[in-house]
Amino acid sequence: MQKIKLFDPYIDKSEKNAINKVLESHFWASGAGNGYVKKFEERFSKYVGTKDSIAVNSGTAALNLAISMYDIKNKEVILPSLSFVSTANAIIENGGIPKFVDIDENTLCIDPEKIPKLVSKKTRLILPVHFAGLGANIREISKVSKKYGLSIIEDAAHAAGTKYNNKKIGSHGELVCFSFHPVKNLAMPTGGLITINRKNHKKISKILKEKRWCGIGDRKGNDYDVKKLGWNYYMNEFSAAIGLSQLKKLDHSNKIRRKIAKSYYKKINLEDKMKYDKDCSYHLFWIRVKKREQFRKKMNSVGIETGIHYRPIHTFSMYKRNIHLPITEKVGNEIVSIPIHPNLSENQIEKIISSINKFS
Numbered sequence: 001m002q003k004i005k006l007f008d009p010y011i012d013k014s015e016k017n018a019i020n021k022v023l024e025s026h027f028w029a030s031g032a033g034n035g036y037v038k039k040f041e042e043r044f045s046k047y048v049g050t051k052d053s054i055a056v057n058s059g060t061a062a063l064n065l066a067i068s069m070y071d072i073k074n075k076e077v078i079l080p081s082l083s084f085v086s087t088a089n090a091i092i093e094n095g096g097i098p099k100f101v102d103i104d105e106n107t108l109c110i111d112p113e114k115i116p117k118l119v120s121k122k123t124r125l126i127l128p129v130h131f132a133g134l135g136a137n138i139r140e141i142s143k144v145s146k147k148y149g150l151s152i153i154e155d156a157a158h159a160a161g162t163k164y165n166n167k168k169i170g171s172h173g174e175l176v177c178f179s180f181h182p183v184k185n186l187a188m189p190t191g192g193l194i195t196i197n198r199k200n201h202k203k204i205s206k207i208l209k210e211k212r213w214c215g216i217g218d219r220k221g222n223d224y225d226v227k228k229l230g231w232n233y234y235m236n237e238f239s240a241a242i243g244l245s246q247l248k249k250l251d252h253s254n255k256i257r258r259k260i261a262k263s264y265y266k267k268i269n270l271e272d273k274m275k276y277d278k279d280c281s282y283h284l285f286w287i288r289v290k291k292r293e294q295f296r297k298k299m300n301s302v303g304i305e306t307g308i309h310y311r312p313i314h315t316f317s318m319y320k321r322n323i324h325l326p327i328t329e330k331v332g333n334e335i336v337s338i339p340i341h342p343n344l345s346e347n348q349i350e351k352i353i354s355s356i357n358k359f360s
């Protein structure tokens with residue numbers, strides 16, 4: 001029995017050629033981000049319609065760096081708990097305090113109506129996640145942020161190619177963070193990127209470039225200066241070269257994901273499942289099942305991998321506080337991700353649908 005994988009990168013010969021080219025060039029990485037890294041940044045900026053992009057070596061690095069551009073020491077950041085733990089870790093890494101807000105039960109993204117109750121004198125940022133590749137309600141979140149004088153950094157790890165309000169995600173918030181982990185819609189060995197939509201984007205971009213390379217700046221020949229702390233967060237050439245191939249087919253592969261999502265939405269008999277949305281990139285497709293462990297075992301017994309995205313962050317030991325997020329907790333107990341990558345055959349899609357209808 002051939003296993004149906006939950007995630008699988010969508011590749012062809014172009015990625016192999018790209019890797020060979022880099023290998024043979026002997027130029028594998030540079031802290032300055034020259035070569036394919038620069039090319040990838042330019043192409044990605046054009047693709048999403050943003051002023052500037054800074055490539056880094058993971059989505060986690062993108063979040064850490066983006067948040068470091070705001071002084072959040074002992075300040076609060078509002079975020080959803082239904083996310084990968086990096087979203088919250090990046091706040092702690094920068095000395096801030098995560099304030100978890102409940103989600104909208106239909107979209108599983110942050111519920112803008114619930115944000116004002118959490119705003120205090122210490123609040124500095126809102127950090128929405130475009131969950132599963134569906135654009136969070138940026139319009140309403142922006143209204144709240146303007147009212148209280150807060151900034152928005154978006155976690156767009158799931159949202160390469162997602163549209164919101166006729167514009168690609170990456171072109172809205174002040175700083176938008178992407179992940180190009182191998183399971184993502186745009187896959188690399190590892191990778192991430194920050195898009196910059198601020199007026200002073202040139203200055204921001206210069207600072208971010210220094211921060212991603214150990215603080216190194218003002219380079220003249222072999223000389224350079226270090227004025228502020230930085231990290232080893234730069235992207236390597238292999239990732240960038242693969243990313244360039246992946247970017248070329250991103251719209252196509254997302255179209256395939258959307259087609260699969262349409263079938264799932266129409267044919268899966270469960271009430272609680274992801275809706276069909278023409279602008280969603282469908283990094284994940286989620287369903288909700290009451291007897292989850294039993295269901296996942298049965299799916300596994302017929303060769304179908306499933307996942308849990310995510311155990312809510314506020315339930316981990318490190319983040320446990322006396323807070324109650326009713327929708328997040330209910331969803332967190334029932335959510336299951338099912339395969340939606342572009343390598344699925346028609347037969348496999350039908351098998352996934354009929355197995356869910358049988359076992360749930």
Ligand SMILES: Cc1ncc(COP(=O)(O)O)c(C=O)c1O
Nearest residue numbers: 058059060084086157179180181
């Ligand atoms: C919502 C979210 N944020 C951040 C990240 C971190 O990205 P990376 O794994 O590239 O560090 C991920 C990756 O899984 C994610 O899903």
